[in-house]
Amino acid sequence: MTDYQPLMASIASKARAASRLLAAADDAAKARALTYAAQALRDQSADILAANAIDLAAGTKAGLSPAMLDRLKLDAARVAAMAAAVEQVAVLADPVGHIIDSSTRPNGLQMARIRVPIGVLGIIYESRPNVTADAAALGLRSGNAVILRGGSEAVHSNRAIYAAMLAGIIEAGLPADAVQLMPTQDREMVGLMLRAQGAIDMIIPRGGKSLVARVQDEARVPVLAHLDGINHSYVHKDADPAMAQAIVVNAKMRRTGVCGATETVLIDQDYPAAAELIGALIDAGCEVRADDVLMELDARTVSADADDWDTEYLDSVISARVVSGLDEAMEHIARHGSHHTDAIITDNADAAACFLAEVDSAIVMHNSSTQFADGGEFGLGAEIGIATGRLHARGPVALEGLTTYKWVVRGNGQIRP
Amino acid sequence: MTDYQPLMASIASKARAASRLLAAADDAAKARALTYAAQALRDQSADILAANAIDLAAGTKAGLSPAMLDRLKLDAARVAAMAAAVEQVAVLADPVGHIIDSSTRPNGLQMARIRVPIGVLGIIYESRPNVTADAAALGLRSGNAVILRGGSEAVHSNRAIYAAMLAGIIEAGLPADAVQLMPTQDREMVGLMLRAQGAIDMIIPRGGKSLVARVQDEARVPVLAHLDGINHSYVHKDADPAMAQAIVVNAKMRRTGVCGATETVLIDQDYPAAAELIGALIDAGCEVRADDVLMELDARTVSADADDWDTEYLDSVISARVVSGLDEAMEHIARHGSHHTDAIITDNADAAACFLAEVDSAIVMHNSSTQFADGGEFGLGAEIGIATGRLHARGPVALEGLTTYKWVVRGNGQIRP
Numbered sequence: 001m002t003d004y005q006p007l008m009a010s011i012a013s014k015a016r017a018a019s020r021l022l023a024a025a026d027d028a029a030k031a032r033a034l035t036y037a038a039q040a041l042r043d044q045s046a047d048i049l050a051a052n053a054i055d056l057a058a059g060t061k062a063g064l065s066p067a068m069l070d071r072l073k074l075d076a077a078r079v080a081a082m083a084a085a086v087e088q089v090a091v092l093a094d095p096v097g098h099i100i101d102s103s104t105r106p107n108g109l110q111m112a113r114i115r116v117p118i119g120v121l122g123i124i125y126e127s128r129p130n131v132t133a134d135a136a137a138l139g140l141r142s143g144n145a146v147i148l149r150g151g152s153e154a155v156h157s158n159r160a161i162y163a164a165m166l167a168g169i170i171e172a173g174l175p176a177d178a179v180q181l182m183p184t185q186d187r188e189m190v191g192l193m194l195r196a197q198g199a200i201d202m203i204i205p206r207g208g209k210s211l212v213a214r215v216q217d218e219a220r221v222p223v224l225a226h227l228d229g230i231n232h233s234y235v236h237k238d239a240d241p242a243m244a245q246a247i248v249v250n251a252k253m254r255r256t257g258v259c260g261a262t263e264t265v266l267i268d269q270d271y272p273a274a275a276e277l278i279g280a281l282i283d284a285g286c287e288v289r290a291d292d293v294l295m296e297l298d299a300r301t302v303s304a305d306a307d308d309w310d311t312e313y314l315d316s317v318i319s320a321r322v323v324s325g326l327d328e329a330m331e332h333i334a335r336h337g338s339h340h341t342d343a344i345i346t347d348n349a350d351a352a353a354c355f356l357a358e359v360d361s362a363i364v365m366h367n368s369s370t371q372f373a374d375g376g377e378f379g380l381g382a383e384i385g386i387a388t389g390r391l392h393a394r395g396p397v398a399l400e401g402l403t404t405y406k407w408v409v410r411g412n413g414q415i416r417p
Numbered sequence: 418m419t420d421y422q423p424l425m426a427s428i429a430s431k432a433r434a435a436s437r438l439l440a441a442a443d444d445a446a447k448a449r450a451l452t453y454a455a456q457a458l459r460d461q462s463a464d465i466l467a468a469n470a471i472d473l474a475a476g477t478k479a480g481l482s483p484a485m486l487d488r489l490k491l492d493a494a495r496v497a498a499m500a501a502a503v504e505q506v507a508v509l510a511d512p513v514g515h516i517i518d519s520s521t522r523p524n525g526l527q528m529a530r531i532r533v534p535i536g537v538l539g540i541i542y543e544s545r546p547n548v549t550a551d552a553a554a555l556g557l558r559s560g561n562a563v564i565l566r567g568g569s570e571a572v573h574s575n576r577a578i579y580a581a582m583l584a585g586i587i588e589a590g591l592p593a594d595a596v597q598l599m600p601t602q603d604r605e606m607v608g609l610m611l612r613a614q615g616a617i618d619m620i621i622p623r624g625g626k627s628l629v630a631r632v633q634d635e636a637r638v639p640v641l642a643h644l645d646g647i648n649h650s651y652v653h654k655d656a657d658p659a660m661a662q663a664i665v666v667n668a669k670m671r672r673t674g675v676c677g678a679t680e681t682v683l684i685d686q687d688y689p690a691a692a693e694l695i696g697a698l699i700d701a702g703c704e705v706r707a708d709d710v711l712m713e714l715d716a717r718t719v720s721a722d723a724d725d726w727d728t729e730y731l732d733s734v735i736s737a738r739v740v741s742g743l744d745e746a747m748e749h750i751a752r753h754g755s756h757h758t759d760a761i762i763t764d765n766a767d768a769a770a771c772f773l774a775e776v777d778s779a780i781v782m783h784n785s786s787t788q789f790a791d792g793g794e795f796g797l798g799a800e801i802g803i804a805t806g807r808l809h810a811r812g813p814v815a816l817e818g819l820t821t822y823k824w825v826v827r828g829n830g831q832i833r834p
Contacts, residue, residue, distance in 0.1 A: 020751070024775050103796050109785055111795055118807055119777070201807045222639065222808050243830040250832035334437070356825050358441050360536070368526055368828030377833065378528055378824070379520050390535055390618050391639050392809040395824040407795070407812040408773050411785030413660040415667035416794065 004184070008192040011147060011180055012199035015120045018177035019145035023117050027094040029172050034090035034137050037168025041083040041133065044164045048079055051160035052129065059153050071127045072154055082133045082161070085382070089137040092381045095400045096143045110410040115403045117143030119201040122193045124149045124215060126207030129157035135206065136165045136179045138384045142402040147200065149182040149190060151207070194219040202402075204384055209312075224397060226362075226388035228312045228338035229259035231370045234266040234329040234355070236346030241273035243367065244345045245280045251343065251369040253284045257314050259386060260341050260373030264309060264319045266329045267294070274322070281318060291321040309336040326351050333359055339388045341365065341373040341395075362388055362395035421601070425609040428564060428597055429616035432537045435594035436562035440534050444511040446589050451507035451554050454585025458500040458550065461581045465496055468577035469546065476570050488544045489571055499550045499578070502799070506554040509798045512817045513560045527827040532820045534560030536618040539610045541566045541632060543624035546574035552623065553582045553596045555801045559819040562595055564617065566610060568624070569602040611636040619819075621801055626729075641814060643779075643805035645729045645755035646676035648787045651683040651746040651772070653763030658690035660784065661762045662697045668760065668786040670701045674731050676803060677758050677790030681726060681736045683746045684711070691739070698735060708738040726753040743768050750776055756805045758782065758790040758812075779805055779812035 022030075041048070052074040059069055095115050102112035121144045123135040132148055139146035150158040162181040169178050182189055193200060194215060203223045205215040212227050233251050235244045251262035265281075267274050275297040281288050282300045289304035290297075301320075308319040309332070323329045333342050343365035344355040352366045363373050373396065375383025380398035387393050393401035439447075458465070469491040476486055512532050519529035538561045540552040549567055556563035567575040579598040586595050599606055610617060611632060620640045622632040629644050650668050652661045668679035682698075684691045692714040698705050699717045706721035707714075718737075725736040726749070740746045750759050760782035761772040769783045780790050790813065792800025797815035804810050810818030 020775065020777065023777070105794070105796055109789065109794075116777075240830075246832055247830065254833055352827075356827075358437065360437065360440070360533075361823065363824040363826060365826040366828060368826055368831040369833050371833040372526065372826065372831070377522070377526075379522055390821050392821075394821060404807050404809075404811060406778065407780040409780060409782040409785055409789065410769075410773075411783060413657075413664065414785040414789070415663055416671055416786050416788040 001188070002186065004186060004188050004192055007184070008189065008196065009199070011182070012120065012196055014177040015145040015147055015180060016199070018175040019117065019119045021175045022140070022143045022145060022178055023096070025143065025174060027096075029174055030094065030141055030143065031090045033140060033169045033172035033174050034086050035168070036171040037133075037137070037165045038083040038086040038090070040164035040167040041079060041086065041161065044160065045076060045079045048157065048160040048164070049074060049076070051156035054156045055154055062153070064153060068127055068153070072129065072157070074129060074157060078130070082130045085130070086133050086137045089141050089382050092141060092399055094141065095403050100405055107414050108412060109414050112408045113405045114408050115400070116406050118402055118404050120145045120147065120199065121402065122147045122149070122196070122200040122203045122221065124190060124193065124203060124205045124211065126151040126211055127153050128206075129154045129161055131206050132158045132161040132181070133165060134382070135204070135384065136162075138382060138399065138402060140169070140174075140178055142399045144402055145177065146179045147182070147193065148179065149193060152185045155185055191218065194221060197221055206385060222392070224385060224387050224389065224393065224401070226259060226338070226340055226386050229261065229340040230264065230310065230312050230336060230338040231260065231262050231341045231373075232264045232266055232333050232337060232343070233262045233370060234323075234333070234342070234344045235268060235271050235277065236326065236344055236348060236351050237268040237270035238348035238351065239271060239345040240347055241276065244273070245277050247343070247345055247367070247369050248277060249280055249284050251371055252281065252286055252318050253316065254369070254371045256316050258371065260371050261314065262318065262343070262370045263312050264321070264336070266321060266323045266332055268329075269322050269324055278320060285316050287317040289317065289319045293322045294320050312338070326354060330355065330358055333361070337361060340386065341370045343368065343370050362386065418605070419603065421603060421605050421609055424601070425606065425613065426616070428599070429537065429613055431594040432562040432564055432597060433616065435592040436534065436536045438592045439557070439560045439562060439595055440513070442560065442591060444513075446591055447511065447558055447560065448507045450557060450586045450589035450591050451503050452585070453588040454550075454554070454582045455500040455503040455507070457581035457584040458496060458503065458578065461577065462493060462496045465574065465577040465581070466491060466493070468573035471573045472571055479570070481570060485544055485570070489546065489574070491546060491574060495547070499547045502547070503550050503554045506558050506799050509558060509816055511558065512820045517822055524831050525829060526831050529825045530822045531825050532817070533823050535819055535821050537562045537564065537616065538819065539564045539566070539613070539617040539620045539638065541607060541610065541620060541622045541628065543568040543628055544570050546571045546578055548623050549575045549578040549598070550582060551799075552621070552801065553579075555799060555816065555819060557586070557591075557595055559816045561819055564597050564599070564610065566599045566607060572602055608635065611638060614638055623802060639809070641802060641804050641806065641810065641818070643676060643755070643757055643803050646678065646757040647681065647727065647729050647753060647755040648677065648679050648757055648790075649681045649683055649750050649754060649759045650679045650787060651740070651750070651759070651761045652685060652688050652694065653743065653761055653765060653768050654685040654687035655765035655768065656688060656762040657764055658693065661690070662694050664760070664762055664784070664786050665694060666697055666701050668788055669698065669703055669735050670733065671786070671788045673733050675788065677788050678731065679735065679760070679787045680729050681738070681753070683738060683740045683749055685746075686739050686741055695737065702733050704734045706734065706736045710739045711737050729755070743771060747772065747775055750778070754778060757803065758787045760785065760787050779803065
């Protein structure tokens with residue numbers, strides 16, 4: 001077996017050196033690099049599509065599922081969308097250098113907390129080649145060096161996209177090692193990235209649940225991610241029925257494969273329009289796995305078993321149960337939720353305030369669809385992902401979540417008594 | 418061997434339940450609990466001193482060093498100081514509920530990020546019994562449940578102090594499990610705490626380097642700590658000699674055992690008063706381990722070897738070398754520093770700005786002593802420790818560093834198109 005440790009050390013060392021230059025790089029240079037990179041993506045569209053054709057042919061031969069092949073596939077419109085996304089990141093405000101707070105102590109020392117890049121980010125992802133451009137753009141815009149490790153099934157596409165990003169970086173006068181793409185697909189490199197404490201500052205996995213689970217399980221480097229999005233919409237007794245029905249159907253059915261989709265609806269025992277709500281979900285094409293009470297309301301429901309309350313379907317399926325009130329709803333969420341996104345629908349301000357204060361999730365919502373769980377919808381301009389960990393950054397993570405701070409202390413000769 | 422997993426699970430589960438109540442507890446109740454606890458510490462001073470006498474007798478019999486016995490020892494004044502420190506935490510502003518930022522989206526959704534407690538903190542500490550009161554106070558004040566695991570040599574003292582803290586918590590109507598002291602000193606419990614992902618949200622080790630190293634090495638739960646404080650004072654060529662000498666002597670010699678002490682002085686080759694600076698350090702009782710150039714300046718210096726640049730002496734010893742200028746100083750710090758606290762002394766504003774921007778440490782300073790690295794000196798009122806990790810919180814960590822945030826979204830029926 002090849003010992004890849006020297007290669008990993010070399011990549012990490014180049015990333016660290018680049019990160020020091022990037023931390024001092026000015027805003028305009030970082031923005032310019034992305035503008036140039038977007039243009040390079042457009043200019044090199046034919047190369048990118050040719051590389052993608054190789055991946056698609058190999059994937060078809062290897063028997064990848066139609067869904068995987070669709071995630072892998074690029075066309076002119078998708079390359080154009082990728083370039084546009086990079087340009088959108090270019091015009092976001094740079095968080096680096098922002099003064100979080102400052103004070104002057106009685107002895108005259110001036111204290112300030114200043115935003116700085118985290119340093120070196122490792123991105124581990126699967127078949128979607130656009131992550132090569134997205135992650136490089138967000139990492140670079142926030143002043144971080146980035147090490148990319150994409151899926152083997154997209155290796156040619158990723159290399160072609162990376163070449164365009166690199167052209168933009170170099171043209172803007174930033175260090176070539178600001179973004180590095182792993183030169184080998186050997187899986188050992190993933191393990192080395194996950195154990196690179198001190199060399200890589202944060203790992204961000206982008207992909208399916210098995211990838212995220214492996215990364216969270218093996219990593220010694222901090223990980224920014226979410227494993228599950230077992231999200232709840234709780235229909236309180238004082239919910240407006242028309243609003244509740246519109247929100248729950250949207251929260252489940254708008255796109256069933258996104259992490260912000262509602263997977264369980266909790267319905268108050270005193271909510272007057274439960275049958276209509278269940279019926280609307282079924283009419284919209286959703287399978288409703290219900291408890292005994294709700295099964296009485298519609299013969300088209302099926303019986304939920306114990307596992308259903310802990311299942312992220314990512315499909316046209318929802319689990320549904322009756323709760324005795326706010327407390328039981330919050331207990332259900334505390335026991336079965338994944339701390340991602342949970343919503344209450346009610347016209348009762350006290351119930352809403354209690355739910356928003358006590359439910360311990362990255363995103364808590366009142367009278368809106370859990371499908372809004374997305375950095376763009378939150379006004380962040382983009383997102384590197386949604387985090388359900390409790391430290392550093394929670395919920396949708398964009399540029400600010402890719403920074404940390406340092407304390408800058410200015411004196412004029414103070415010594416400590 | 419006893420299987421302590423069920424005990425750990427029970428403690429963690431009680432802590433989580435308490436943390437939910439604490440997250441919703443009002444500011445006044447948390448402050449009141451600490452005021453009551455401070456009074457209980459005073460009222461139970463005789464019990465605490467009697468318990469401490471047992472620990473001291475056992476420690477003497479076990480042959481603990483005089484330094485360890487001093488850290489362990491309590492007297493009436495130290496108990497009074499402990500109570501006063503708890504009262505100081507009681508009057509700090511509560512970070513929980515603070516709105517970090519907010520916005521209204523074009524579709525009317527109102528987004529806000531609100532400070533919330535982290536959840537469950539695990540504190541692992543050694544011989545100083547006052548950590549029992551300090552850590553409980555800071556954890557509780559910021560709305561977190563706390564699990565304390567103190568050193569075996571202080572077990573009786575810790576139990577007596579804990580009893581007083583618990584009395585205050587209960588008297589204020591807060592949950593008794595808000596702060597728990599490990600009921601066994603079995604070392605296996607430390608391992609279980611370090612691997613309690615999802616049950617404990619953050620581990621804070623308080624103690625010597627071997628404890629911190631073990632915790633950082635074994636923990637799967639995020640750790641807030643610093644291992645080393647290999648801090649630098651860099652005397653630039655344009656430093657005022659009187660200021661430089663006063664700062665460097667203070668930075669090294671005020672208290673040599675604190676993590677903010679300077680361990681290496683870097684002196685510009687064009688700084689005109691290097692001999693006086695070295696002489697002042699030696700006159701103050703400091704051993705100076707110097708490079709060849711500086712050894713020429715004072716016969717009382719000794720020769721530094723390669724290890725000296727990576728050594729945290731925590732003693733009256735300093736390593737000293739000449740650098741060719743700002744760049745070499747920053748390179749030395751990048752290679753040998755521990756990202757804790759580093760200072761430049763200069764009257765040159767450009768050099769200072771460059772140093773403050775580019776040196777990658779939790780605290781960077783201009784014209785002041787590294788011994789100011791302390792939460793109290795930073796105006797934070799107290800500190801749970803100083804962190805040299807890059808994520809979540811850096812430098813002195815007080816109440817805000819023991820919180821995270823959640824997104825609160827308020828709508829009036831919005832569904833996502």
